[in-house]
Amino acid sequence: MPELLSYGFMQRALIAGVITALICPAIGIFLVPRRLSLIADTLAHVALAGVALGLVAGVSPVVGALVVTAAGAVGIERLRTRGALTGDASLAIFLSGGLAFAVVLIGLGRGFNVDLFAVLFGSILTVTVTDLWMIGGLGVVVGVAIGLLYPRLLAITLNEDLARTSGVPVAALNLVITVLTALTTVIAMRMVGVLLVSAMIVIPTLAGFALARSFRGALFTAMGLAVVSMVTGLVLAYYLRLAAGASVVLTALVLFALTGPVRRFRVARVAAATALVVLALGATRAGAHPHAWIDYTVTVRFGADGPEGVRVDWAFDEMLSELIIQKYDSDRDGKFSARETRALEQDHFSRLKDFNWFVEVKVDGTAIPVKDPKDFEAQNVKGQLHYLFIVPIPRATRREGTVEVNVVDATFYTAFTAIGPMITAEGPPSYRIECAPVREAKTKLVETLRCSYRRR
Amino acid sequence: MSDVVVLDHASMEFGGARVLEDVTFTIEPGDFVGIIGPNGSGKTTLLRLILGLLAPSAGSIRVFGVAPTAFRDWRRIGYVPQRTSFDAALPVRVDEVVTTGLVASRRWFGSGSSGRDVVSDALGLVGMTERAGDRVGALSAGQQQRVLIARALVSNPELLILDEPTGGIDPETQSSFYALLHHLNRERGVTLVLVSHDIGVVAREVTKLACLNRRVIFCGRPQDYFTNDPLTALYGTTVRVVGHEPPCAHA
Numbered sequence: 089m090p091e092l093l094s095y096g097f098m099q100r101a102l103i104a105g106v107i108t109a110l111i112c113p114a115i116g117i118f119l120v121p122r123r124l125s126l127i128a129d130t131l132a133h134v135a136l137a138g139v140a141l142g143l144v145a146g147v148s149p150v151v152g153a154l155v156v157t158a159a160g161a162v163g164i165e166r167l168r169t170r171g172a173l174t175g176d177a178s179l180a181i182f183l184s185g186g187l188a189f190a191v192v193l194i195g196l197g198r199g200f201n202v203d204l205f206a207v208l209f210g211s212i213l214t215v216t217v218t219d220l221w222m223i224g225g226l227g228v229v230v231g232v233a234i235g236l237l238y239p240r241l242l243a244i245t246l247n248e249d250l251a252r253t254s255g256v257p258v259a260a261l262n263l264v265i266t267v268l269t270a271l272t273t274v275i276a277m278r279m280v281g282v283l284l285v286s287a288m289i290v291i292p293t294l295a296g297f298a299l300a301r302s303f304r305g306a307l308f309t310a311m312g313l314a315v316v317s318m319v320t321g322l323v324l325a326y327y328l329r330l331a332a333g334a335s336v337v338l339t340a341l342v343l344f345a346l347t348g349p350v351r352r353f354r355v356a357r358v359a360a361a362t363a364l365v366v367l368a369l370g371a372t373r374a375g376a377h378p379h380a381w382i383d384y385t386v387t388v389r390f391g392a393d394g395p396e397g398v399r400v401d402w403a404f405d406e407m408l409s410e411l412i413i414q415k416y417d418s419d420r421d422g423k424f425s426a427r428e429t430r431a432l433e434q435d436h437f438s439r440l441k442d443f444n445w446f447v448e449v450k451v452d453g454t455a456i457p458v459k460d461p462k463d464f465e466a467q468n469v470k471g472q473l474h475y476l477f478i479v480p481i482p483r484a485t486r487r488e489g490t491v492e493v494n495v496v497d498a499t500f501y502t503a504f505t506a507i508g509p510m511i512t513a514e515g516p517p518s519y520r521i522e523c524a525p526v527r528e529a530k531t532k533l534v535e536t537l538r539c540s541y542r543r544r
Numbered sequence: 545m546s547d548v549v550v551l552d553h554a555s556m557e558f559g560g561a562r563v564l565e566d567v568t569f570t571i572e573p574g575d576f577v578g579i580i581g582p583n584g585s586g587k588t589t590l591l592r593l594i595l596g597l598l599a600p601s602a603g604s605i606r607v608f609g610v611a612p613t614a615f616r617d618w619r620r621i622g623y624v625p626q627r628t629s630f631d632a633a634l635p636v637r638v639d640e641v642v643t644t645g646l647v648a649s650r651r652w653f654g655s656g657s658s659g660r661d662v663v664s665d666a667l668g669l670v671g672m673t674e675r676a677g678d679r680v681g682a683l684s685a686g687q688q689q690r691v692l693i694a695r696a697l698v699s700n701p702e703l704l705i706l707d708e709p710t711g712g713i714d715p716e717t718q719s720s721f722y723a724l725l726h727h728l729n730r731e732r733g734v735t736l737v738l739v740s741h742d743i744g745v746v747a748r749e750v751t752k753l754a755c756l757n758r759r760v761i762f763c764g765r766p767q768d769y770f771t772n773d774p775l776t777a778l779y780g781t782t783v784r785v786v787g788h789e790p791p792c793a794h795a
Contacts, residue, residue: 121634243644246636249625250695253595254647255618301679302637 092326095414097407100215101322101332107227108279108288109318113310114234115272116293117303118241118265123176127164127266129286130179131273134160134186136282139207140193149207150222153274160186161270165263210281210333212322214406219278226271233268237261242303280333287337292317295344313343380502381405386493388523388539389478390515394486395541397462398449398493402475403507409473412436417468424466433464437475446497446504447479452489456481488542492526511537520544546609547572548703548735549594554603556589562758563589566603569754569763573702576729576736578750578766580743585757587739588626591707594737595623607703622696624689626707626739638683638691639663639676645698666698667691670724686713693724704728705737718742722749 092098119127135153142152160182167178215223234241243251244258244265252258269289276285296310321336328335387399404412416432417424424432440446444458461477468474481491493511495504506525513521523539549571556564564586571577581587592598593605596612607615615621622645642663667673670690675683680691689709696704706725710718722745728734729751740746747753747766755762 239644239647242640243647246641246644247625249595249597250623251644251647252597253618253621253623254645254699255616256647297635300635301677302635303640306635 092323095410097214097410098322098326100217100220101212102319104215104220104223105212105279105318105322105336106315107223108276109292109314110311111227111230111272112276112288113292113296113314114307115230115265115269116289117296117307117310118234118245119269120290120293120297121245125290126176126179126183126286127269128273128276128289130164130183130186131157131161131270132277132282132285133183133190135270135274135277136207137186137189137193140190144193144196150274150278153277154271157270157274158267161266162263165266169259169262207277208281208283209331210277210279210284212279212325212332212336215278216406223275223278226275230268230271230275233264237264241265245303280336284333284337287340288314291337291340291344295340295347299347313347314340317343380408381505382502383505383507384495385506385508386495386511386537388491388493388511388513388515388521390513390519390521390541392516392518393483394489394519394543395451395481395491395539396483396515397478397480398447398491399476399478400445400447400461400493400495403469404473404475406472409471412473413468413471416466422468424468429464429466432466437464437466437477443497445477445479446495446502448494448496449479449481450490450492451481452486453492486541489540491539491541493537506534506537510534511539513539513541518544547606548575548608549737550604550606551590551593552604552606554593554600554605556586556593556598557601564593564600565759567756567760568603569760571703571735571737571752573735574729574733574751576725576749576751577738577754578746578752579737579739579754579756580741580746581756587756588707590756591623591705591737591739595621595705619699620702622699622701622704624692624696624704624706624709626711634681636680637676638667638672638678638680641680641691642666642695642698645695662698662700663694666694669697669728670694671720686717689713690721693721697728701734703735703737707739708741709738710740710742718745725749 093102116125116128119125135157138153138156139149140152141156142149145152164178164182167181240251240256240261243254243256244261248258272289273285276288280288292310292314293306295313296306296308300306300309317340318336321339322332324330324339325332325335382405383403385401387401388395389397389399412432416428416435418428418431419425437445441459445461447458449456449458458479461479463476463478465476466473467476495506497504509523510525511523513523515521519541520543521539521541523537525534526536526538527533528535547570551567551569554564554567555562567590579587579590589598593600594607594612596607596615599613605612608617608620610616645666646662664673664676667676670693672687672690672694675687675691680688683691693706693709696706710721713721725736725738726749729736736750738746738750750766753762753764753766754760
């Protein structure tokens with residue numbers, strides 16, 4: 089078995105990806121011939137507003153996206169059928185409107201911890217088991233609906249008037265297609281992100297149309313090409329360390345340029361070659377955006393003579409957690425034994441010495457050297473990897489002052505996010521200690537984490 | 545047997561513009577009705593009203609005794625639209641197109657048979673059996689039209705409605721087409737409604753002629769029509785009727 093298949097995150101990514109790849113062209117084949125290719129793009133922007141609304145309202149972003157996207161789908165279909173606006177005009181209104189709502193809501197909810205990058209570009213490699221159930225469930229709904237309705241949907245796609253005079257309830261089924269598109273969009277958004285959803289729906293469909301000799305054949309060809317693009321894109325992303333969603337879409341584009349109706353044009357061959365070069369160069373350009381996400385909290389420890397050390401707790405993202413746990417929990421008991429911890433410390437933790445473990449500590453305004461952190465401990469908390477360690481503060485008798493802590497990766501390889509109370513303190517009651525994040529006055533962004541102390 | 549289509553003082557307006565005014569006539573079982581009239585006389589609108597694609601702004605319409613907008617038994621009606629062009633880039637096979645004429649008789653759930661036999665029967669009627677597996681986009685205009693007729697016939701309808709079916713088709717294909725209509729009407733008892741510009745052929749084939757210019761100007765047997773000189777009233781000028789036979793003129 090190739091190494092990548094042994095990782096749970098990769099298995100989940102592949103399962104979710106294949107489901108997505110099967111569903112997207114199945115809906116796209118009924119959209120593209122009717123000049124509705126951009127409806128998925130529009131619904132994805134509406135879904136972004138749903139994600140933001142879900143976060144503001146305190147419900148799951150996925151639920152928010154589902155509800156708002158389905159409502160948007162109904163709205164678009166109503167505008168379209170009433171003839172109040174032509175198809176593309178109503179799409180433009182919903183697309184920009186959805187985006188504007190999303191931007192405002194995200195602005196309002198600055199406090200919450202939106203990983204906007206993941207929403208915009210997908211985060212296929214962090215698919216959880218819960219996500220998988222959701223994607224599978226939605227996929228079954230969309231797949232079964234299309235399977236049952238296929239003859240009627242085909243009739244509508246060929247000619248709506250003819251379908252109506254053959255007894256097809258055209259208005260109702262158009263609504264069904266639009267709502268199914270909304271569900272598909274929410275699934276695909278999780279995989280390839282808001283900005284790339286329509287690519288998954290449109291590109292394989294076009295290639296299917298170009299290759300097949302029948303409508304049914306086009307459907308199956310498109311599904312096949314989408315699955316090939318998805319799996320190839322994911323494998324490339326894994327080995328070349330590329331953004332997964334984008335490399336899936338680029339792979340689909342390469343396939344389309346090679347097989348599609350545009351293949352006679354030189355520009356298509358140039359585009360395909362460019363996409364290949366971009367994929368190939370990906371490995372060397374991999375440092376441009378975060379590859380690891382770590383949530384952290386900081387605790388300042390006080391002794392009889394003042395601050396003694398800073399205890400840092402890192403919680404790794406799912407993908408990195410899985411990679412490291414898989415590799416270092418040799419006996420697979422879900423815990424790190426003393427020996428396993430030692431191996432992990434030597435192989436991984438100690439190497440972060442060059443980066444001073446990404447921690448900066450200032451005591452009374454003066455930076456202290458961060459070296460030789462103590463008490464390294466690795467924990468497996470329900471599949472999430474934690475590193476705990478203490479940065480010692482040189483002994484001195486201090487009556488009052490401040491301890492300031494920053495955790496940051498200047499190379500942006502790792503995105504650090506302070507969570508919960510961010511900074512707390514523990515120690516004897518002989519000190520009065522107040523801890524809080526210090527925010528920049530205008531932007532409210534956290535500048536540093538600070539504890540002020542004074543001996544009683 | 546009850547009437548197939550009854551129009552009772554039906555009128556249609558689009559944004560204040562009267563397209564059809566006070567149209568009253570009846571189509572009986574076995575009729576072969578020809579509807580003629582100049583461009584913009586409301587012929588297509590009339591068909592769309594009968595098909596329930598539009599609702600009349602005044603008056604009433606009954607198809608098989610039911611208002612078309614409430615009509616459900618669509619197997620009884622076949623419709624061949626005016627020059628529906630297929631997107632040539634779309635890979636749809638001839639038999640796939642014809643099969644869509646059967647959706648009304650399909651159960652919603654469960655696969656059901658795709659009606660392979662009736663599809664090939666319908667293609668046989670229009671002489672397209674051999675092209676069943678071809679892409680529709682690759683066919684000529686005349687062949688595409690025959691596919692649409694097969695699609696309309698596949699549900700074995702009692703009423704067949706055709707909107708300018710011979711547009712863009714060469715004369716030879718046209719005559720075999722009219723032979724097909726003749727066969728359907730006389731041998732199979734299908735009621736036909738045909739909208740056409742081809743006055744000569746229409747006059748020869750149909751059993752009932754309706755001349756339309758927003759209003760029904762004439763309705764009756766075609767032979768009565770040509771003795772009364774209503775074409776001038778219809779077209780507002782002297783019209784020469786041209787058929788494929790030696791042309792006959794009417795002042």
